[in-house]
Structure formats: C-alpha cells, structure tokens
Amino acid sequence: MRFVRAFLRFWYDFVIGDDWKIAAAVVTVLLVGAVALLAGAGAVLPPLLALGLGAAFTVAVLVDTRSTPR
C-alpha cells in the first residue's frame, strides 16, 4: 500500500507539479477544443486554442497575485 501511494505521489509530482491550476487550465482548454472540433470548428481553431491557453495560464498564475508574499 505504501509503495502504491509513493508511486502515485511520484507521478502526481511529476505531471501536476507544485501548482495544480496549470494542469487544470491546460486540460480545460484542450477539452473545450475537442468539443469545438467535434462540433465542426475549422482551420481557425488552432490559433484560438493557443490564445485560450495563454489566457488560461495568465489567469492561473495571476490568481496567486494576492496570496503570494513579496
């Protein structure tokens, strides 16, 4: 059990890192992109998703603006 927990912890640290909001932002935008693609979105989708990823990353980082000590 300890091994399984340590194993899962290792992969969580590896993939998610010390700020889960980044991974959540990336997965959310890609999910939205997948839905848009299935709904028939065309050639304009890649640049829009790039902008979406940039915006989601900005929000994920700036959420900490008030809580991160100087």
Next chain:
Amino acid sequence: MGAVWGLALATFAAAAVEVVEALTVVLAMGVTRSWRSALLGSATALLALAAFTAAAGYALATWLPRSALQLGVGTLLLIFGLQWLRKAILRSAGRRPMRDEEAAYRRQTEAARAAGGAPHLGLDWFSFVVSLKAVFLEGVEIVFIVITFGLNAGDVPVAAGAALAAVVVVAGAGALVRGPLTRVPENTLKYGVGLMLASFGTFWAVEGLGTVRPGGQSLAWPGGDAAVLALLAGWFLFSRAIVARYRAVSR
C-alpha cells in the same frame, strides 16, 4: 545544417538544466552519506529509465496513432513548460527566490545528515532512494524533451545525442568541480527552455486534438511548422505581461 545545430543546442540546454538539478542531489547524497549507494541509485534509475523509454516508446509507436501520441506528449510537455514558465515569471517579478544550486545543495546535505538510518544489506537506502528518484524524475523529463524536439525536427538521433552530450558534460564538470554547478545560468536557461517547451507543447497538443474526430488525422496549424515561432513569441509576450502585472501589484 543550421536546423540541426539549432535542434542540438536547444536539446542540450534543456537537458543540461535537468542534469544539473539531478547532479546536485546525487552529490549531496554521495558527500554526506554514501557514494556507493548514491551511484548505485543513479545507475538503477538509468536502467529503469532505459526500460521505461523502450516500453513506452514501443507501446506509443505500435498502438497509438500519430495524433494521439502528439496529444499525449504535447499535453505533458505543455504542462512541464508552463510550470517552468510560472517559476521563471515569479522569479522575474521578485516573488520567488532565484534558483541557487549552492542553497539547494546545502538543503539536501542537511536533510541527508538529519535523516539517520543504518545501512542494510550493505547499502545506505536513504541515499540510494533519493538519488534514484532524482535521476529518474529528471531523466523522464529529458526523454520527453528528446521525443518532442527530435520528432518535431524529424531527427530524433541528433536530439538524443545532444541530451547524452549534456549528461556527459554536466556529470564531467561535476566530477571536476566536486560540487554543485553554481555558475550555470540556470534561471535564464530555465526561462528559455520553459518558453520552448510551452511552444512545442502547444503546437503538438493542439495538432493532436485531431485524434477525436473521425479518421483521427492531426489538425494543421496555419503556416505549418513556422507556427512554432509565433507560439514562442506569444508565450514570451504573455509571460512578460504577467511579470509586469505582478510588479504593478507590488508597488
């Protein structure tokens, strides 16, 4: 020829940053506890890494269509890249101390001295496990970097060779200096590498989204491969805007 050198330099820099971090941990374990256990832990990690790469590479190449591979590797790379970029932004804005290998080395040696634990079966298991984990963790990141940079440039052998060169150069420098490599401009390199990982990750993850549509063929970026340059510029602008915002809030 220029593209080959560009690929080699980018992979070398990205891999070198990872190796410097692993080296700091292994050195700290070796100096304070047991060189034999630290080196054995590192060797075990390299073996595990080779097995992981072979198994994952075979499985990915055999069972997954190209677009699903792009989506999986691209998403992971994007998350790594943005984590690096976030740290670089916080450092640029003065919200997080600069990465200092000397301080990291000091923390590791203090933790190693405080850990206690008697050798068992001729091994100091603390230094074995800590070294194994550090080398494996940084090594997996290097594998992802080599796969993405190499496949994107259509030259995995050059990327793999550059990563191997980084391991040899950094480990060799560590052996010569007999201490952490404090003069490597790690913070600047990490900012640059974070931007590259985020750009390639975005390119691949979005291309790979095509796997969800019937037929599963990859999406196409306007401008083809040149879109990576636009993504690089875009991530740079986003990062500078966030730094500016943090500085404005601090005033």
